[in-house]
Amino acid sequence: MKAMVLKQTSSVEEKPLELVHLPTPIPDIKQILVKVYACGVCHTELDEIEGRVSPSRFPMILGHEIVGKVERLGPGATKFKEGDRVGIAWINWACGKCSFCLKDEENLCTEAKWTGKDANGGYAQYTVVSEDFAYPIPDRFSDLEAAPLLCAGVVGYRALRLTGMGDGQVLGLYGFGASAHIIIQVAKYKYPHGKVFVFTRPNQVEHQSLARKLGADWIGATGDSSPEKLNCAIDFTPVGVPVREALRNLEKGGRVVINAIRKTTPIPELDYTEHLWHEKEVKSVANVTRRDAQEFLPLAAEIPIVPETQEFRLEEANEALVLLKEGKIRGAGVLRIAT
Numbered sequence: 001m002k003a004m005v006l007k008q009t010s011s012v013e014e015k016p017l018e019l020v021h022l023p024t025p026i027p028d029i030k031q032i033l034v035k036v037y038a039c040g041v042c043h044t045e046l047d048e049i050e051g052r053v054s055p056s057r058f059p060m061i062l063g064h065e066i067v068g069k070v071e072r073l074g075p076g077a078t079k080f081k082e083g084d085r086v087g088i089a090w091i092n093w094a095c096g097k098c099s100f101c102l103k104d105e106e107n108l109c110t111e112a113k114w115t116g117k118d119a120n121g122g123y124a125q126y127t128v129v130s131e132d133f134a135y136p137i138p139d140r141f142s143d144l145e146a147a148p149l150l151c152a153g154v155v156g157y158r159a160l161r162l163t164g165m166g167d168g169q170v171l172g173l174y175g176f177g178a179s180a181h182i183i184i185q186v187a188k189y190k191y192p193h194g195k196v197f198v199f200t201r202p203n204q205v206e207h208q209s210l211a212r213k214l215g216a217d218w219i220g221a222t223g224d225s226s227p228e229k230l231n232c233a234i235d236f237t238p239v240g241v242p243v244r245e246a247l248r249n250l251e252k253g254g255r256v257v258i259n260a261i262r263k264t265t266p267i268p269e270l271d272y273t274e275h276l277w278h279e280k281e282v283k284s285v286a287n288v289t290r291r292d293a294q295e296f297l298p299l300a301a302e303i304p305i306v307p308e309t310q311e312f313r314l315e316e317a318n319e320a321l322v323l324l325k326e327g328k329i330r331g332a333g334v335l336r337i338a339t
C-alpha cells in the first residue's frame with residue numbers, strides 16, 4: 001500500500017512526509033482492516049512533525065480523522081461486516097481498567113494509544129484498528145465531509161460540552177478553522193437563543209466570511225473587546241495570547257476551555273483581578289472518549305452539520321500541512337485517498 005510516513009521530527013516547511021510502499025497491515029484479534037477513503041488533516045500532525053507531541057516510534061503514519069470501508073475482519077471481530085463504512089478517531093485504544101477508564105474518562109487513560117501517534121493512522125491506503133474503536137458513519141455525509149467530524153468535530157463537541165454553555169448565553173470562539181466552523185453549527189442548533197462571537201487573526205478574511213455565513217453574531221480580531229461579556233469561550237488557536245484575551249472578555253463566573261495539545265507560544269502573564277477573579281475558570285481539553293464520537297456523529301447528521309472541506313491527494317499531504325500551518329485552509333483540509 002501507499003503511505004506518507006514521518007521518519008523524523010522536522011519543520012513542516014521542509015515537507016518531511018515521504019511517500020513509501022509498505023505491506024498492507026493484517027488485522028489482529030478483534031481488529032478490522034480498513035481501506036481508507038479520506039483522512040482529515042489536523043493541527044496535531046503539525047505538533048507531531050515539529051516535535052511538540054512525539055510519536056511513540058518512527059517511521060509513523062500520521063492521521064486520525066479516518067473514513068473508510070471494512071476490507072477484512074480479524075479473528076473474533078463481529079461488530080462490523082466487510083463493506084461497512086466506518087470512522088476512526090484520535091482514541092485508538094484504552095485499557096478499560098484504570099481509575100480514569102472506570103469513570104468515563106478514558107481520554108485521560110495513562111495506557112491509552114492514539115491514532116497516528118502510537119498506532120499507524122490514515123495517511124495511507126489501509127489501516128487496522130480494534131473494532132471497539134471504530135464508529136458507523138451516518139449516510140448523510142460523504143467521505144470527505146465525514147473526515148473532519150472525527151477530530152475537529154468530536155473534540156470540538158467535547159470542548160463545547162465542557163464550557164457548560166446554556167441557551168441564551170454568549171459563546172466566544174477564538175480561531176475559526178476546522179473545529180470552530182463545525183462547533184458554531186452545533187452551538188446554533190443546541191442553543192437557538194444564544195449568541196456566538198468569533199475572533200480571528202485580523203487578516204483572516206476567508207475565515208471571517210465563513211463565520212458570517214455560518215451565523216456568527218459578531219466577528220472581530222483577537223485583541224478586540226467583545227460587544228457583550230462572554231459567558232464561555234473556546235480557544236482553538238495554537239498560540240498563548242487568546243487565552244488571556246478570552247479571560248479579559250469573560251463574564252463573572254465564566255469558563256474558558258482551551259482546545260489544544262500544545263501551544264507554540266506561552267500564555268502571557270495574567271493579572272489576577274482582571275483575568276481570573278470573580279470565579280472565572282480555565283479548563284483544557286485532552287483527547288476524546290468513544291462516547292464523544294458516539295454522541296456527536298448522530299447529532300451532526302441530525303443538525304445537519306455541513307463541513308467545508310478543501311481536498312488534497314495523499315501525495316499532497318505536505319502541502320496541505322503547510323497551508324494548515326499558515327492558517328490558509330478554509331474549513332477543513334482532507335486527503336482523498338480512494339473513490
Ligand SMILES: [Zn+2]
Pocket residue numbers: 094095096097098099100101106109110111112
Ligand atoms: Zn485506562
Ligand SMILES: [Zn+2]
Pocket residue numbers: 042043044064090151152
Ligand atoms: Zn485532530
